[in-house]
Amino acid sequence: MHAVLATDHVFSSHRGRYYDRYCFNEAFFSDYLAAFDRVTVVCRAAPIEDPPEGNALDGERLRFVNVGDRRGAVWQAAAEWLAADAVKQAVAEADAVVARVPSRLGDLAARVAQKQRKPYLIEVFGDPREAFQTRGRGILYRAAALIEARRLRRQARHCAAASYVNRSILPFAYPAKAGVKTETISSIRLSGASIQEPRHYQAAPSPLRLATVASLMPYKRHADLLRAIADARSSGVVCRADFAGDGPERATLERLTAELGLADSVRFRGHLSGSAAVASMLGENDVFALPSATEGLPRAVLEAMSLGMPAIGSDAGGLPELIRKEDTFKVGETASITRLLCSMASDPTRLTEMSTHSIRTARQYTNDLLSPRRVALFENLKQAV
Missing domain, CATH: 3.40.50 (Rossmann fold)
Structure with a gap:
């Protein structure tokens, strides 16, 4: 047929x-x-x-x-x-x-x-x-x-x-x-064989290293995450971020990064070709973040979860089906993202619990x-x- x-x-x-x-x-x-x-x-x-x-x-x-x-x-x-x-x-x-x-x-x-x-x-x-x-x-x-x-x-x-x-x-x-x-x-x-064990955080990571994998489009709302990182820094919490992906918003986001004084803290990695390159980048970071205004059920989040990464994200689309309620935020609420960053940066127990949830969730999607x-x-x- x-x-x-x-x-x-x-x-x-x-x-x-x-x-x-x-x-x-x-x-x-x-x-x-x-x-x-x-x-x-x-x-x-x-x-x-x-x-x-x-x-x-x-x-x-x-x-x-x-x-x-x-x-x-x-x-x-x-x-x-x-x-x-x-x-x-x-x-x-x-x-x-x-x-x-x-x-x-x-x-x-x-x-x-x-x-x-x-x-x-x-x-x-x-x-x-x-x-x-x-x-x-x-x-x-x-x-x-x-x-x-x-x-x-x-x-x-x-x-x-x-x-x-x-x-x-x-x-x-x-x-x-x-x-x-x-x-x-x-x-x-x-693949079930690709799912790792949960991460155990003995101490709060400093700096808190964030990663996101998404096309650089307006609806992905990377700017919200940049502003939250800047606000967290004002509160004494240092974050670094890797943005993997490319798109028409890249120049705008790079300008905003410079305006917020984050040029030393944010890397735009461009498109990473192949799952191995993406997994390597995710392995270098502590938390996956996705502040999108619209999503179906993002595979990037599940791939990060399969590596044991704690994940935060907006309440758009199917994201709440993957991420714990206490780790989500309303679309566009930069202050809520900032509070999450500050909390994770001072609470290794929370990060360990989030990692355990990530592995448990990923195992449902093999x-x-x-x-x-x-x-x-x-x-x-x-x-x-």
């Missing part, structure tokens, strides 16, 4: 082969290939001069259809016209569709599947309404948020099966019809637990063909 996987993720292409520097690796595709004979990935891809380390993803059973490296407003406004022919052809050749949403290609593939009377499954990894509302407060952003939410609700109403990355928000905001098979499954592929559930959901989709 042949399935189409539609996603807005941007892969890398080199001489007709496809690679990924983020999370769409061989392990990511293994569950799709366990259920389907062939998978065609309809996606965007950016050409690169040198291939990254590791094998190319495409092969006899996994094929890629590149609709081009188009981004920003042009992609948001014109994706349907730019990619319609490629999506229609791919769906016509397949038996079923898996749409990773919210995304332009996922939405288009789901609608084409309906017209061609092909069953489709939605994999919901975020809330589009929340995402657009965090980009701005003007009427255009509010209108876009309503439109995107309506699109996803429509996709959910007509799908043959559905998967949601968090259990507390997305299944209720974008429910499938009664009787449709649904699951709550994280997108992470976490691939040996999640993979069979994914495959079972794909088998349910096959039954609808």
Whole structure:
């Protein structure tokens, strides 16, 4: 059986082969290939001069259809016209569709599947309404948020099966019809063997070393963490931070870092290629922090937790499903972040308890637990063909 996987993720292409520097690796595709004979990935891809380390993803059973490296407003406004022919052809050749949403290609593939009377499954990894509302407060952003939410609700109403990355928000905001098979499954592929033992803090770390792994986008709210670090320093608590990731906000954040007098305390590490590089950076630090305004169920937090890192984060999306209530804060409440930093910097017992919670949580998201559930959901989709 042949399935189409539609996603807005941007892969890398080199001489007709496809690679990924983020999370769409061989392990990511293994569950799709366990259920389907062939998978065609309809996606965007950016050409690169040198291939990254590791094998190319495409092969006899996994094929890629590149609709081009188009981004920003042009992609948001014109994706349907730019990619319609490629999506229609791919769906016509397949038996079923898996749409990773919210995304332009996922939405288009789901609608084409309906017209061609092909069953489709939605994999919901975020809330589009929340995402657009965090980009701005003007009427255009509010209108876009309503439109995107309506699109996803429509996709959910007509799908043959559905998967949601968090259990507390997305299944209720974008429910499938009664009787449709649904699951709550994280997108992470976490090896049980990679989970470490809890960390035991004999003394409070000084300085308190923070790390975050996230694209440098406005909705990730790195500025909140920078201001909290500056406020903590004013209270006598010294923090250092590693920001891994890149994006359009980097120059703005670097200027803010200098204005706050934190140039000696904050490092912008850029994109770290490969899980080993990320794990090495996390191992150098004490606490993982994610102050985002919107999240589905962030894999970066789970990866940090699997290493025994205490984690703090905002109350956005599925973060409260991972992080203890006393270690979360309201989005944008810099003072709350500062209080957390000051508390952790003086309380090794708390850090040890947080680390134990991290390991306990990570063990609930290992691939040996999640993979069979994914495959079972794909088998349910096959039954609808």
